[in-house]
Amino acid sequence: MTKVTTPSRSYTGKGAASRALDIAAAAVGLVLLSPVLLMAAVAVRLDSPGPILFRQRRMGRGCRPFEILKFRTMTHNTDNRFGQITVDGDRRITRVGRWLRKMKVDELPQLWNVLRGEMSLVGPRPEVPRYVEMFHDAYEEILRVRPGITDLASLRYVDESAVLARAADPEAEYVDRILPEKIRLAREYLEHASVGYDLKLIARTVALLLSGARSGGGWTSPGG
Numbered sequence: 001m002t003k004v005t006t007p008s009r010s011y012t013g014k015g016a017a018s019r020a021l022d023i024a025a026a027a028v029g030l031v032l033l034s035p036v037l038l039m040a041a042v043a044v045r046l047d048s049p050g051p052i053l054f055r056q057r058r059m060g061r062g063c064r065p066f067e068i069l070k071f072r073t074m075t076h077n078t079d080n081r082f083g084q085i086t087v088d089g090d091r092r093i094t095r096v097g098r099w100l101r102k103m104k105v106d107e108l109p110q111l112w113n114v115l116r117g118e119m120s121l122v123g124p125r126p127e128v129p130r131y132v133e134m135f136h137d138a139y140e141e142i143l144r145v146r147p148g149i150t151d152l153a154s155l156r157y158v159d160e161s162a163v164l165a166r167a168a169d170p171e172a173e174y175v176d177r178i179l180p181e182k183i184r185l186a187r188e189y190l191e192h193a194s195v196g197y198d199l200k201l202i203a204r205t206v207a208l209l210l211s212g213a214r215s216g217g218g219w220t221s222p223g224g
Contacts, residue, residue: 014120014145017195022121022146026114033108040071040105047096050076053109058126061146063139066118068126069109073097085174087165104209110149122198123148124186127179134175135183142186145193150205152185158208 030037041052054072057065074092086093093101100106113119119126126147132139157163157178167173189197 014193015195018120018193018198019117021195021198022114025121026111029108029111030115033111036105037108040100040108043096044071044073044094044100048075048094054106057129058147059129059132059139059143060118060126061143063132063143065129066113066126068119069113071100071106071109073100073106085164085170087161087170089165090161107149114149118146120146120148120198122150122189122193122201124151124189125153125182131175131179135179138183138187142183142190145190150201152189152201153182155201155204155208156185157182 044052050072052072054070054074055067056070058068060066073094074086074090074097075094097106110119114121123145124142124147127139132143160178163178164170164173
């Protein structure tokens with residue numbers, strides 16, 4: 001099992017104000033973005049066979065599993081056949097899926113995860129059970145909070161899929177280099193977590209998305 005040597009830090013937990021922000025923002029977001037959600041759902045349905053939504057088991061607060069929701073961006077059943085790392089240029093990604101990933105529209109269904117209390121707007125990105133088990137002690141500490149749609153690691157690894165594509169062994173690159181750094185950033189987030197800090201990270205995330213849209217770039221991430 002891989003070890004992370006960053007020392008443990010105390011954390012008292014995110015308060016009721018953070019949860020209230022999550023509920024309000026997720027509810028408003030689902031309503032305001034409903035036309036985008038509908039168009040994305042239709043596009044996924046017409047583009048390739050399979051379900052509209054991609055569901056995958058991730059580890060949530062208290063290391064309890066839940067099903068994360070995304071718009072499906074890959075050909076059906078790829079998670080079972082190929083594993084859990086996705087790189088730039090992956091042939092499994094559909095035509096519509098490439099656009100959804102570039103604009104991060106594939107992540108919008110996670111607002112429902114937020115509304116259900118399984119995720120937060122801001123928090124450590126939820127990992128699959130396999131990787132959590134590799135860093136079990138670290139994730140026991142990190143997952144005192146709900147995992148989030150965005151966090152410091154999302155901002156740091158905006159080009160993660162491109163980095164993995166350049167690696168000789170993408171799996172080893174992710175486990176040995178990227179994941180330990182994500183854990184360090186998650187611990188850094190825990191030191192500063194508050195409504196004000198969350199709002200700053202949300203603003204940085206929106207600015208990054210708008211910048212990527214204007215430049216024709218994208219914010220890509222592994223997974224379906």
